[in-house]
Amino acid sequence: MSVRRRRLTLFAIAAILLVGLFALYHYQTQYVPVPDPSQPLDNSQLGQVSAVLSTNRIEGRDAVRFVRPTGGVGRPKIYKVQPTVYSDVEPGFGDVDVSNFEQPSRDDIARRRQHINYESNDQISSWSKELQRMGMGFASELTDSTGSAIARPPKRILIHFDLKGAPPKVSYINRIMFLAKSLGATGVLMEYEDMAPFSGRLSNIAAGNAYTKDQIKEILKAAKDNNLNVIPLVQTFGHLEFALKIKDFKHLREVPDSPQALCPSLNESLTLVEDLITQTMELHEGTEITHLHIGCDEVFQMGECPRCRNTPRDDLFISHVLAVAQIVRRRWPGVRPIIWDDMLRHIDVHVLRESGLGKVVDPMVWVYAPDVYRFVSPQIFEKYAAVFSTAWTAPAFKGAHGETLVVPPARKHLENTVRWLSVMAAEGPRFEHGFSGIVLTGWQRYDHFAVLCELLPSAVPVMALCLAICSKGRVDKEALEAVNTALTCPETSVANGDRYQRQWIDLNSDPNLYSAFSRCLFPGHQFFKLIQRLEMAHSEATTFLETTKVTRAWMTDYNIRRNYSAPLRIDELMGDSSHILASLTSVARSAPNAMEEIFDDYTISEWVEQKVYPMIKQVEDLEESAKQMREVNVWPKRPLPKLKDLFRFGIPRANPALTQN
Structure with missing residues (x-):
């Protein structure tokens, strides 16, 4: 027992x-159920794993079992767990030692976090160096020491269409709107000027190639289809050349000989302004309009006519803006007027506040230089914030750095945009409602009488970059890749396979972005490539003419005027003329094909006449002069007769018989 x-x-x-x-x-x-053992654990399941480890205070190496419910049939499946990889192992009852899985201690976590910070700082430093290499070191100011953006992207991002005197075809505007939307644009600022189909007493203002009402409807439909808000722009004070140049309204000029600005003291001036606004707003019926830009910038001629002479300029300006704003408020109560800010910068804050201007208009602050504060200081923003509850900002993507340029200088425009974002981050909190948005302006002419500057297709790459920067609030790889995709640029292979390491932007060696975007297929890419050819041909021709007529001594204006030179030297100097003339002529002949899908024949003809023809004519004239000089084989003895036209300068005439007529 x-x-x-x-x-x-x-x-x-x-x-x-x-x-x-x-x-x-x-x-x-502990057991963590997983729905599909063939898939990696999701965030929720990883959270359960973390909770299991924390509950059991498991540190170091240990075995953790992940079991899929089997409904009592068969054996549970065991999963091997590693810090970043989750994979199946053979089924079995016992624990499977997951030797590669380690739950770190607090010290381990601290060390790893420090390592991550070092790694992050290294990445930030690397990207800063990349920005420097690209010639965009200025973009680093949009991020803090951790690489985070210093401010959110603007509430609204608009693209400005300046249509005066050279209207792009509606189909092209539609394509640009689609592209702009894909890069973050939220609206468009439409400045029609003489391209609006004015009628009635305004019919003589409309250009012969102005848009029709149906074409305006197509443009507005494209904006709606792309979810872009529309803000019309109507000049109502300065820059009214398109209206004041004609006989019908010349009597409304502030200065009789200049159509730049109207006289604000004439009642008929307000009648003209109201008609311009009314017909423009009627073109937008059916479109939700929340704002109307009424211009009022650069009123150079004010207070000069007999009616205005005794009134202070500031009073004239403020009273006219208030009168125009009242028209808008009376006719379209839900529409908020916007004005350019430059005429406000010097006006005392007390005068502005007492005027009540801040209750009826919003200022749009424009500066196109990289150093924004040089033109609009923090004190001016402080003044504006004391008067206005909000403001808009306006950098430029073209038409700001040279009246006759054919392609925008990318660095200046990108730096201007970046600096504006930095200024908005600093100055926005001053305003009760912050900044309302940013408008990327793209001027086509400096004023109504100026020749064309950069046309829209030549500025598409810069516009795209500025848009991407604004929509991201910073310059990073994602922003640059978004531009690359939107402009349909080909991929560039690199040795290490990292697409972000490709050097497709370098403002130092490629200031006009020809190398970066000449292979892309964006709207207007053919014209963009034509511009590159034009600049090369123009550069060669300029060097040729400078060398032939100025630097060398045998085909100067003196030689040509006297028909006096050495044939051998003429042949030597004119050796490249045929090649140079052929290059220029080729550009002129290629222009219609590159531009016909974008502009009408009038604009194509104007552009060629302004940008290509003058240089062709200079080379042709030089060839003709060389031909005439080459025909001479007997030359007079010195001294040659004096030039008769020099008499007006007091050049003494020693021997009238030796004077050249």
Whole structure:
């Protein structure tokens, strides 16, 4: 009996130990159900794993079992767990030691976090160096020491269409709107000027190639289809050349000989302004218009006519703006007028506040130089914030750095945009409602009488970059890649396979972005490539003419006027003329094909006449002069007759018989 009892006792003790070990096993081992063992764990399941480890205070290496419910059939499936990889192992009952999985201690976590910070700082430093390499070091100011953007992107991002005197075809505007939307644009600022189909007493203002009402509807439909808000712009004070140049309204000029600005003291001036606004707003019926830009910038001629002479200029300006704003408020109560800010910058804050201007208009602050604060100081923003509850800002993507340029200088425009974002981050909190938005302006002429500057297709790459920067609030790889995609640029392979390492922007060696975007297929890419050809041909021709007529001594104006030079030298100097003339002529002949999908024949003809023809004419005239000089084979002895026209400068005439007529 004693032996049997002893055996039973030992068996009971063993059973108790087994039960205890089993309980301890299940205490140490937790089960996290996973719906699909063939897939990696999602964030929720990873959270459960973390909770299991935390609950059991498991640190170091241990075994953790992940079991998929089997409904009591078969054996559970065991999953091997590593810090970043989750994969299946063979089914089995026992624990599988996951030797590669380690739950770090607090010290481990701290060390790893520090390592991540170092790694992040290294990445930031690397990107800063990349920006420097690209010639965009100025973009670093949009991020803090951690690489985070210093401000959110603007509430609204608009593209300005300046249409005066050279209207792009509606189909092209539609394509640009689609592209702009893809890069973050929220609206468009439409400045029609003489391209609006004015009628009635305003019919003589409309250009012969102005848009029709149906074409305006197409443009507005494209804006709606792309979810772009429309803000019309109507000049109402200065820059009214398109209206004041004609006989019908010449009597409204502030200065009789200049159509730049109207006289604000004439009642008929407000009648003209109201008609311009009314017909423009009627063109936009059916379109939700929340703002109307009424211009009022660069009113150079004010307070000069007899009616205005005795009134302070500031009073003239403020009273006219208030009168125009009242027209808008009376006719379209839900529409908020916007004005350019430059005429406000010097006006005392007390005068502005007492005028009530801040209640009826919002200023749009424009500066196109990289150093925004040089033209609009923090004190001016402080003044504006004391008068206006909000403001708009306006950098430029073209038409700001040279009246006759054919392609925008990318660095200046990008730096201007970046600096504006930085200024907006700093000055926005001053205003009760912050900044309302940013408008990327793109001027086509400096004023109504000026020749064309950069046309829209030549500025598409810069516009795209400015848009991407604004919509991201910073310059990063994502922004640059968005531009690359939107402009349909080909991929560039690199040795290490990292597409972000490709050097497709370098403002130092490629200031006009020809190398970066000449292979892209954006709207107007053919014209963009034509511009590159024009600049190369123009550069060659300029060097040729400078060398031939100024630097060298045998085909100067003096030689040509006197028909007096050495044939050998003429042949030497004119050796490249045929090649240069052929290059220029080729550009002129290629222009219609590159531009016909974008502009009408009038604009194509004007552009060629302004940008290509003058240089062709100079080379052709020089060739004709060389031909005439080459025909001479007998030359007079010195001294040659004096030039008769020099007499007006007091050049003495020693011998009238030797004077050249």
